[in-house]
Amino acid sequence: MLRFGVSLRTRLTLWYGALLALTLLGFSALLYFTLQQSLARSVDERLTLRADQIEREVGPSIGGLLQPEDVAPGQLESTLSEFVQSPGIYVQLLNGRGDVVAYPPNLAGGGLPVPATSRQAIAEDRRIFDTIPVAGADANVRLLTVPIHQPGSTDVVGAVQVGESLAPLGSTMAAVGGLLLSAGLAALALAVVVGWLLTRSALSPVARITATARHIAATGDYRQRLQVTRPRLGQGDELFFLAATFNDMIARLEHLLDSQRRLLADTSHELRNPITVIRGNLSVLRRDSVPDAVRREAVFEAEEEAARMGRLVSDLLLLARADAGEAPSLRSEPVDLAELASEVVEQMRPQAGQRQLDLAVAGACTITGDRDRLKQLVANLVENAIRYTPAGGRIDVSVTGLQHPAGAVRSRTTRDRGMAVLSVTDTGIGISPSDLPHVFERFYRADKARSRAHGGSGLGLSIAAFIAQAHGGSIEAVSDGVNRGSTFRVRLPCAGPESDSVARRPEPASLPAVPEVAR
Ligand code: ADP
Numbered sequence: 001m002l003r004f005g006v007s008l009r010t011r012l013t014l015w016y017g018a019l020l021a022l023t024l025l026g027f028s029a030l031l032y033f034t035l036q037q038s039l040a041r042s043v044d045e046r047l048t049l050r051a052d053q054i055e056r057e058v059g060p061s062i063g064g065l066l067q068p069e070d071v072a073p074g075q076l077e078s079t080l081s082e083f084v085q086s087p088g089i090y091v092q093l094l095n096g097r098g099d100v101v102a103y104p105p106n107l108a109g110g111g112l113p114v115p116a117t118s119r120q121a122i123a124e125d126r127r128i129f130d131t132i133p134v135a136g137a138d139a140n141v142r143l144l145t146v147p148i149h150q151p152g153s154t155d156v157v158g159a160v161q162v163g164e165s166l167a168p169l170g171s172t173m174a175a176v177g178g179l180l181l182s183a184g185l186a187a188l189a190l191a192v193v194v195g196w197l198l199t200r201s202a203l204s205p206v207a208r209i210t211a212t213a214r215h216i217a218a219t220g221d222y223r224q225r226l227q228v229t230r231p232r233l234g235q236g237d238e239l240f241f242l243a244a245t246f247n248d249m250i251a252r253l254e255h256l257l258d259s260q261r262r263l264l265a266d267t268s269h270e271l272r273n274p275i276t277v278i279r280g281n282l283s284v285l286r287r288d289s290v291p292d293a294v295r296r297e298a299v300f301e302a303e304e305e306a307a308r309m310g311r312l313v314s315d316l317l318l319l320a321r322a323d324a325g326e327a328p329s330l331r332s333e334p335v336d337l338a339e340l341a342s343e344v345v346e347q348m349r350p351q352a353g354q355r356q357l358d359l360a361v362a363g364a365c366t367i368t369g370d371r372d373r374l375k376q377l378v379a380n381l382v383e384n385a386i387r388y389t390p391a392g393g394r395i396d397v398s399v400t401g402l403q404h405p406a407g408a409v410r411s412r413t414t415r416d417r418g419m420a421v422l423s424v425t426d427t428g429i430g431i432s433p434s435d436l437p438h439v440f441e442r443f444y445r446a447d448k449a450r451s452r453a454h455g456g457s458g459l460g461l462s463i464a465a466f467i468a469q470a471h472g473g474s475i476e477a478v479s480d481g482v483n484r485g486s487t488f489r490v491r492l493p494c495a496g497p498e499s500d501s502v503a504r505r506p507e508p509a510s511l512p513a514v515p516e517v518a519r
Pocket of ligand 1: 385
């Protein structure tokens with residue numbers, strides 16, 4: 001199901017923008033948190049290094065933590081101040097209870113508060129990292145507490161605490177966050193604009209197809225086509241195929257409309273002739289002083305033309321129904337093709353006059369189909385052969401079939417196996433190579449005058465082709481050229497159980513494609 005609403009271009013750009021925004025967000029978050037972790041780890045590593053160094057250097061004077069008289073006043077403080085070289089760095093010594101006993105004098109704001117977790121860690125003789133707020137500072141301080149032992153014993157006598165302000169880390173992360181946000185937004189905006197422009201160029205064939213379709217709908221000019229050039233690389237994309245399919249569709253429509261127009265013109269033309277004749281004869285009849293013989297002739301001619309018109313109309317109706325897929329359903333009965341051909345030949349014999357009309361049957365074939373329609377098919381072919389063969393010529397009707405293996409007759413070609421082949425060959429006027437491809441088209445006549453003079457409607461072969469194909473068969477025309485005779489060959493599937501193509505009854509027939517034509 002197609003859903004319409006917002007334009008395809010907008011939808012594509014929105015989807016593309018949303019996906020990009022999500023990707024950028026995920027990537028930025030990952031980068032941000034990874035960087036933050038890494039910076040925090042490096043703060044902890046620096047604190048560890050500094051605490052170890054202080055422990056090493058201050059350790060020997062640790063007695064001063066317990067007995068202040070062991071160290072000169074201010075000695076510890078001045079030692080500690082050596083470790084505080086830059087702002088935001090904190091050092092202080094604690095006694096075993098976790099009270100601050102010394103911190104460098106240069107430390108602005110005095111000693112750091114000692115969190116309960118640090119006191120606990122000192123009591124349990126383990127190191128601990130804390131992050132604590134400091135009064136007056138605008139950022140937290142990362143604090144490492146390292147217990148100090150009595151030299152030569154495991155007794156904890158105090159602890160050293162080193163701290164580092166997290167302000168630089170905070171400002172770095174704020175700067176990185178701002179950068180990621182602004183760069184991400186700029187990249188997103190750029191990508192959306194470029195995407196919008198790219199989709200316009202990518203979808204431009206759709207716009208052209210729409211414009212052409214609109215133009216055709218508005219003007220009915222079915223000669224319009226899209227310029228489609230096959231790509232040099234690859235097979236072509238979806239839009240190439242869409243455009244090519246569109247052109248094909250329009251070409252088919254144009255062809256269909258052309259043939260409809262031609263059909264309408266031909267039909268009117270064909271109907272006008274008998275009407276003119278009938279009207280002429282009627283006006284003759286209206287006159288009082290018309291001799292009886294002329295009157296009879298006029299009535300006869302009018303009847304003939306009316307009958308011809310009737311045939312034309314019913315033929316046209318059949319073909320029109322076939323076109324619409326509403327062809328009258330064909331009966332499905334066993335038909336002996338040889339017997340049927342013989343019947344037609346005998347009926348036509350008087351009409352053949354001075355032409356020799358022969359029938360040759362090789363092998364029997366029963367087919368499943370509509371006897372009346374099949375008779376019409378054979379009659380059309382024999383009638384044409386008589387019509388287009390001058391007196392003294394010859395017409396050969398042959399039926400070659402394969403029904404049961406016992407009575408099998410070798411078919412001419414492999415494709416004839418399981419098929420009945422009915423041919424009507426004449427020594428008549430033949431068909432020129434230029435006419436041959438068109439003889440199955442409606443109202444196509446190589447020799448218009450001759451066809452009309454002999455009562456041809458121009459629909460005989462179209463009907464024959466329709467009947468053959470509606471029975472799952474085919475028809476072909478063969479001729480060596482003008483005055484070299486012609487052969488019309490019909491292939492129909494045999495209904496025998498052993499045959500290869502057991503009468504597969506086709507769908508209710510629609511008019512078949514143009515049949516085969518061979519030279
Ligand atoms: P028509 O009523 O004119 O015979 P058909 O559809 O039966 O119409 O045949 C179409 C055209 O094919 C004919 O006008 C004729 O030019 C050509 N044609 C058909 N059968 C033969 C044939 N046996 N020999 C030569 N030309 C033929």
